[in-house]
Amino acid sequence: MADHLLQVHDLTVKFGGLTAVNRFDISVERGTIHALIGPNGAGKSTTFNCISRFYQPTTGTILLDGTDVTTMPASAMARLGVARTFQNLELFGELTVFENVMIGAHVHAGRTWRDALSARPPEVAEHAEHLLERTGLTAYRHTRARNLDFGHQKLLELARALAIRPRLLLLDEPAAGLRNREIAALDALLTDLCRREGITILLVEHVMQLVMAISDRITVLNFGTKIAEGTPEDVRNDPAVIEAYLGQEMAHA
Amino acid sequence: MSDKTAAMAPRSEASLPAGWSARGIPFVQIALLALAAAALVILPFAVTGYVLYIANLLLVFVVLCLGLHLVIGETGQFALAHAAFYGIGIYTSGLAGNAFGWPFPLSMLLAGLIAGAVGVVIGAVALRMRDIYLALATFAFGEAMQWVFLNWDRVTGGPNGLRISPARLGAFEILSDKQAYPVVVVMALLMLVLTIIISRSRLGRAFRAVRESEVAAMAMGVPVRRAKIVAFGLSAFYAGVAGSMFATFSTYIHPDSLGFQTTILVLTMVVVGGLGSIAGAVGGAIAFGLISEVLRQTPSYQEIIYGLILIVFMMYAPRGVFAFIRDRMGRAARG
Secondary structure (H helix, E strand, O other), X not given: OOOEEEEEEEEXXXXXXXXXXXXXXXXXXXXXXXXXXXXXOOOHHHHHHHHXXXXXXXXXXXXXXXXXXXOOOHHHOOOOOEEEOOOOOOOOOOOEHHHHHHHHOHHHOOOOHHHHHOOOOXXXXXXXXXXXXXXXXXXXXXXXXXXXXXXXXHHHHHHHHHOOOOOEEEEEOOOOOOOXXXXXXXXXXXXXXXXXXXXXXXXXXXXXXXXHHHOOEEEEEEOOEEEEEEOHHHHHHOHHHHHHHHHHHHHHO | OOHHHXXXXXXXXXXXXXXXXXXXXXXXXXXXXXXXXXXXXXXXXXXXXXXXXXHHHHHHHHHHHHHHHHHXXXXXXXXXXXXXXXHHHHHHHHHHHHHHOXXXXXXXXXXXXXXXXXXXXXXXXXXOOOHHHHHHHHHHHHHHHHHHXXXXXXXXXXXXXXXXXXXXXXXXXXXXXXXXXXXXXXHHHHHHHHHHHHHHOHHHHHHHHHHHOHHHHHHOOOOHHHHHHHHHHHHHHHHHHHHHHHHHHOOEEOHHHHOHHHHHHHHHHHHHHOOOOHHHHHHHHHHHHHHHHHHOOOHHHHHHXXXXXXXXXXXXXXXXXXXXXXXXXXXXXXX
């Protein structure tokens, strides 16, 4: 039996009379990259926000490594090793790049009183510097986050999420608005994080170039319901997917 | 990495508070600190009792501002009940001295703790709200407390005010502003150091995270509600300590001075000094405290002039006078 880090069973989310997600199941295997795709309004972000505990599902269960986290508060997820980024960037704009990453390490920065009182707890600050280097942000260490250009802001969100030292990394449209060259770099970085460090990644994404290149598995949502699941190859050739989603894009392409 | 951002980076570095970076020793800051320390030591030997009274009062306002800085400047929560906690501090330490003859360090601690505890309780309720609703809820609490100060005659003396017996420690009694001054200075410095420690710590980072983005703070594992309540409680603790400092050199307190006007005065100091910077809070307290002493000669214009100063700052230096000067100096240095 496959080793699943994240299992979502029978997830339903209703906003008033609207059913955004309907009896949805998804299982993410440990150490893989899993993409959640679908046309606009399909319920991807709603599902994503349930898993990161920002929305409360109407019914359903969410298991992280076998533990039920369905009623956990969002602020408890970091300590469980779940990190997320935001579709519309939620950086700490007035703070420096370095401080943004340091706040990402919040749950690791209070192990001792000395650490908690320090502006740079040694081990945590070292890891933060390492993450800046990895995302190419070292030169901007003292820059306020809001003064970075869009591409660097996206990278900073990723660096900040990595400071949580996540088991599960939830990425909400990481490639949106990036240039081709930046997407290629993101592709390499995410693949590396997964293959070399064993971080499990679940991403919601519209940019097919990225999804098809890096995903081990793809789940397709439409109108709140799962319509297909499988390898990029399976999904690409699935008639229902072509009909619902790729069809429109292929027609234009 | 584009050239545009590379060119932008040093400029945004220049706009950061200098002296907080690891690069180089901040000579200017050290010189200013030495100057300030010398002034604080020399002052009691150089001036009259009245000037020392003003100095004591300014230092009380410094502590009030540091407290408001924590909740508004660092955490971004607009709480408008500072005068109420200040009043709780004054009455607590005054009554602890009057009724039980407690030594003043003990009544100071008690004043801070009681104000802080009330702050935590009020914060737990009020901080369910945000922005203007939070401001209104805390404003209402402040007004209610002033009513309590005015009407709880048996404890506060009501509209007759309360005589505060001299602060004592064993056989030593504080009978003049000059005697109170060292105590007030030491307390103000302790609170300043505490503020710097908090601001640099994990807790300070959590406060700023809440101010900048509550959802992102949550995703980073910051318990947002708890952080807000802690900030609010700390700010009330500061106000309580400031109240007990006031009680060491004052012989009398009347509820009239514990209303919304005082809260607005402290808020103005923090805003004019510069939201979000400790130096701004301290500088704002001193600068505005002096202005308000000068304006005491013309009480009828006082409010109008406060209002004008606030408007001018909001228009031309919204990030405060210190950020304004720093930007100007930075621009001049770049040519």
